[in-house]
Amino acid sequence: MVVTFCGHSSFIKTPRLEEELLRLLEERVGEAPADFLLGGYGGFDAFAYQCCKQYQKEHSKTKLILVTPYMTESYQINRLSYEQGFYDGIVYPPIEDKPKRFAILYRNQWMVEAADLVIAYVQYSCGGAYQTYRYAQRKKRVLINLAELDSR
Numbered sequence: 001m002v003v004t005f006c007g008h009s010s011f012i013k014t015p016r017l018e019e020e021l022l023r024l025l026e027e028r029v030g031e032a033p034a035d036f037l038l039g040g041y042g043g044f045d046a047f048a049y050q051c052c053k054q055y056q057k058e059h060s061k062t063k064l065i066l067v068t069p070y071m072t073e074s075y076q077i078n079r080l081s082y083e084q085g086f087y088d089g090i091v092y093p094p095i096e097d098k099p100k101r102f103a104i105l106y107r108n109q110w111m112v113e114a115a116d117l118v119i120a121y122v123q124y125s126c127g128g129a130y131q132t133y134r135y136a137q138r139k140k141r142v143l144i145n146l147a148e149l150d151s152r
Contacts, residue, residue, distance in 0.1 A: 109132070
């Protein structure tokens with residue numbers, strides 16, 4: 001199973017949302033092997049990473065994979081060399097022919113296409129998280145929006 005995440009960079013975690021995400025992972029992934037595709041930017045990405053890392057402690061068949069939008073030499077030296085210690089792997093999707101200014105958008109689309117499940121936190125109808133969320137809807141991915149919990 002492949003799980004990916006999308007959410008606002010301004011996201012602020014709460015104990016309730018952490019509990020809910022861990023419950024969802026247990027319910028949807030359980031003991032099955034799983035790759036968690038993570039973006040590594042902003043508040044929701046940090047939250048997803050922390051929850052996946054916690055989940056991995058009791059589920060050894062899971063891998064945390066950073067999906068990087070850039071592969072320039074300076075990016076590898078400045079960012080990826082640091083990130084290596086936190087992830088089980090780093091993947092660069094086949095987006096080298098895309099304009100660099102749209103790299104994150106194309107990386108996010110690749111993550112959605114690779115995923116069996118997309119877990120989101122999208123409250124606003126603007127920005128990259130929203131675009132990724134809408135893309136996941138159009139691709140008919142199994143999609144769970146944790147922001148709906150905050151509206152209850």
